[in-house]
Amino acid sequence: MASEPAIREEWLTDLNQLYDLVEGWLGPEQAEGLIHLTRGQVIVIEEGLGWYDAPSLVIGAGGKTVQLHPMGRLIADTTGQVDLICDQRRLPLVRDSKHRWLVVPGGPSGRPLVNARYLLTRQSLSEALKLLLK
Numbered sequence: 001m002a003s004e005p006a007i008r009e010e011w012l013t014d015l016n017q018l019y020d021l022v023e024g025w026l027g028p029e030q031a032e033g034l035i036h037l038t039r040g041q042v043i044v045i046e047e048g049l050g051w052y053d054a055p056s057l058v059i060g061a062g063g064k065t066v067q068l069h070p071m072g073r074l075i076a077d078t079t080g081q082v083d084l085i086c087d088q089r090r091l092p093l094v095r096d097s098k099h100r101w102l103v104v105p106g107g108p109s110g111r112p113l114v115n116a117r118y119l120l121t122r123q124s125l126s127e128a129l130k131l132l133l134k
Helices: 004-031 122-133
Strands: 036-046 050-061 064-072 081-086 089-095 101-103
Touching: 004 036, 004 050, 004 064, 004 122, 036 064, 050 122, 064 122, 081 122, 089 122, 101 122
Parallel strands: none
Antiparallel strands: 036 050, 050 064, 064 081, 081 089, 089 101
């Protein structure tokens, strides 16, 4: 079994790769001045991994922001979770056992639909951002 530092380092690498992917998808919108992207750091407290600094990504558009906030590596039946947060709304991105990122859409109540998951693509990211920024 991998050590805590090795698990944490793999997770931090995966987060940066996710943000690289998102920045690549949103590059044209950023070049046109429609959005701005800013990387930052947040503190994550996770059982088994302790306290650590993790990267975050903020997407600004139309006077609102969506933060990609890492929730942790060891969450429920996933191998990692990053929440997209705008105001009081959240939309989870979860990483499955094959290290694919999936969007967990919200239901009518705004709460995530646990059994519904869609592969994170440029299109599904765009739809998630539209939902959060409306």
